[in-house]
Amino acid sequence: MTASSVRSSNRIQKFSLARADQLLPLIGVLALFGVWWLIAISGFVNPVLLPTPIATLGTLITGMLTGTMLPDFIATVLRTFSAFFMAAAVGVPIGVALGSSEKLYRSFEFLIDFFRSTPASALIPMFILFFGVSDFSKVVIAAFSAFLLIVFNSAYGVINAKQSRILAAKVMGANRWRVFKDVLLLESLPQTFIGLRSGISISLVIVIVAEMFIGTEQGLGKRIIDAQQVLNVKDMYASILITGILGYFLNMLFLLVEKRFIHWSGK
Amino acid sequence: MTRDAVLTPTIAPPEHFISVQGLCKSFAGQPLYEDFNLDLPNNQLVSVFGPNGCGKSTLINMISGLIPIDRGEIRIHGKPIRRAKIGYVFQNYRDSMFPWMSAYDNIAYPLRVKGMPEPECRDRVERLISTFNIRLDLKRYPYSFSGGQQQLVSILRALVADPEVLFLDEPFSALDFETTLFVRDKLQEIFMATGIPMLMVVHNLEEAVFLADTVLLLSKRPTHLVEAVPFQVPRPRTPDTLTSPEFIETSRHCLEIFRQEMRK
Ligand SMILES: Nc1ncnc2c1ncn2[C@@H]1O[C@H](COP(=O)(O)OP(=O)(O)OP(=O)(O)O)[C@@H](O)[C@H]1O
Ligand SMILES: [Mg+2]
Numbered sequence: 027m028t029a030s031s032v033r034s035s036n037r038i039q040k041f042s043l044a045r046a047d048q049l050l051p052l053i054g055v056l057a058l059f060g061v062w063w064l065i066a067i068s069g070f071v072n073p074v075l076l077p078t079p080i081a082t083l084g085t086l087i088t089g090m091l092t093g094t095m096l097p098d099f100i101a102t103v104l105r106t107f108s109a110f111f112m113a114a115a116v117g118v119p120i121g122v123a124l125g126s127s128e129k130l131y132r133s134f135e136f137l138i139d140f141f142r143s144t145p146a147s148a149l150i151p152m153f154i155l156f157f158g159v160s161d162f163s164k165v166v167i168a169a170f171s172a173f174l175l176i177v178f179n180s181a182y183g184v185i186n187a188k189q190s191r192i193l194a195a196k197v198m199g200a201n202r203w204r205v206f207k208d209v210l211l212l213e214s215l216p217q218t219f220i221g222l223r224s225g226i227s228i229s230l231v232i233v234i235v236a237e238m239f240i241g242t243e244q245g246l247g248k249r250i251i252d253a254q255q256v257l258n259v260k261d262m263y264a265s266i267l268i269t270g271i272l273g274y275f276l277n278m279l280f281l282l283v284e285k286r287f288i289h290w291s292g293k
Numbered sequence: 294m295t296r297d298a299v300l301t302p303t304i305a306p307p308e309h310f311i312s313v314q315g316l317c318k319s320f321a322g323q324p325l326y327e328d329f330n331l332d333l334p335n336n337q338l339v340s341v342f343g344p345n346g347c348g349k350s351t352l353i354n355m356i357s358g359l360i361p362i363d364r365g366e367i368r369i370h371g372k373p374i375r376r377a378k379i380g381y382v383f384q385n386y387r388d389s390m391f392p393w394m395s396a397y398d399n400i401a402y403p404l405r406v407k408g409m410p411e412p413e414c415r416d417r418v419e420r421l422i423s424t425f426n427i428r429l430d431l432k433r434y435p436y437s438f439s440g441g442q443q444q445l446v447s448i449l450r451a452l453v454a455d456p457e458v459l460f461l462d463e464p465f466s467a468l469d470f471e472t473t474l475f476v477r478d479k480l481q482e483i484f485m486a487t488g489i490p491m492l493m494v495v496h497n498l499e500e501a502v503f504l505a506d507t508v509l510l511l512s513k514r515p516t517h518l519v520e521a522v523p524f525q526v527p528r529p530r531t532p533d534t535l536t537s538p539e540f541i542e543t544s545r546h547c548l549e550i551f552r553q554e555m556r557k
Contacts, residue, residue: 189386193359195387196405198454208402212393290392293436 077260085231086264095261097266101244102233105161106276109168109229114222119174120171121180123220126210131181138178146171146228147235159240168232179221185216216291223280230273246272309371310335310490312357314413316365318348318355324515325351329365335508338484338491340402340501342547343511344555349494350384350462350509355531356492357381357460370460380451380489384463386443390435396446397431403454421453425483442474445479461493469522477504485528498551502544503530510547512554519554522547525556 059079065071081265090094123132150167157163187210195205237247246269253262313331319322325348333339341349350370354360356367361380361382369377383389383505390399397418402416427445435443444464464480465473481504485493495501501508502524510519524543534540
């Protein structure tokens, strides 16, 4: 074998290895489905409580394509995004404002930390008192939780802006407003995006909980509870699975946007 | 004689590009500078050398107006700092460039801040680039350049608004040996072409002497000026300068003074 053919066969090997590496995440998934399937058919667990993964996936697909799951899915997605956009529209400006003044931030730091540490689900009854059992009520409570995360992260991003860039802008003659808009705001963006990503996740969590707790016409939370009540376990597992998939893809979506938008992050 | 001219505190006649009178500065009650005086003759490239933590950065930051002084007076070309046009090159280009802007937008930033119309900005940047024969794709983001190229971009950014003084805080310390040579040569070229007086902190004695007209040797805290050593070899200075008797003698002299100071 000549040197160059050795090199090229090496390259082919490396290439197929890289391809194989990309498939690694599937192994965990297959393992989980395998264990699930074994338990389901072994008879250890009452088949009424645990359908096989294939049956569950079948329910998921038919539910999404033909059945009633799609409207529930859409309702939950809409609530999650409404909550998220409300939170972001209010949270980012407030966070940036808090972060630009140390005194202002310190005045509200405790409050934000306190509410961040309070489980949002504990506040649901209070929100019901104020907003009733309406759709708006579910969105507002999810928005509130997302808002806290977004405010905190945006403020944090501004506070931790590189001092040297602020100095650089000042020495080039930038006034306070320009420093704010050209440096502080952009410096805080990577951290703000972390807040937004956590915000959409918590929105989904709270929307699901609120749908279960407050009740609704449509929504995946309601669907899971209902399926459980009538022991329609296939539908329950399928609904749980679809919320997981939704959460995962929301996170991926935000990561992708972040990567496109904040090209300088970590450089 | 030149040495004496530098040391003698006079009342800022226009032949000094920087004049510092009775400067005092302390941090947390610990004095760093006490009644510090400095006059730097016009049109010179002056480097500052001294032990770690003696206050070199603090000195040029005070003179450039980046940090406040406790007492004293600083004048640039006879004017108070706020009325002087200054350029500043930071030690760490990575933390002082704006990574969200292209290299071009970084360089044009000082002009935009001053509200200059866009066509004029473009003219100015292009003229600067062609003057120094810089071949970089300025549409790229700063982090996509090598360290030396990034530091060069940040020097251009400091020059674009026609400063009357250029301050540089350890401009080579984040660069490797090869890029240091490259940026150093460009800096010399810029100095020869523009004649903008420069005050530069350098942490390497050889670098300090090589480019300078005057080397300021600072003492340990509380900091005072030990000596202002002139180095008057004509430019351009080349690798041959490093082996010239004048260079060797001046470096040796500086090193000796530095050693004496460290023993104190
Ligand atoms: N903001 C500050 N607060 C307290 N002390 C400070 C501050 N800035 C500088 N100092 C102190 O003043 C002294 C001089 O600092 P400076 O950074 O000017 O030194 P330097 O000569 O540039 O050092 P180096 O060689 O490490 O760059 C140091 O002892 C430092 O600890
Ligand atoms: Mg320093």
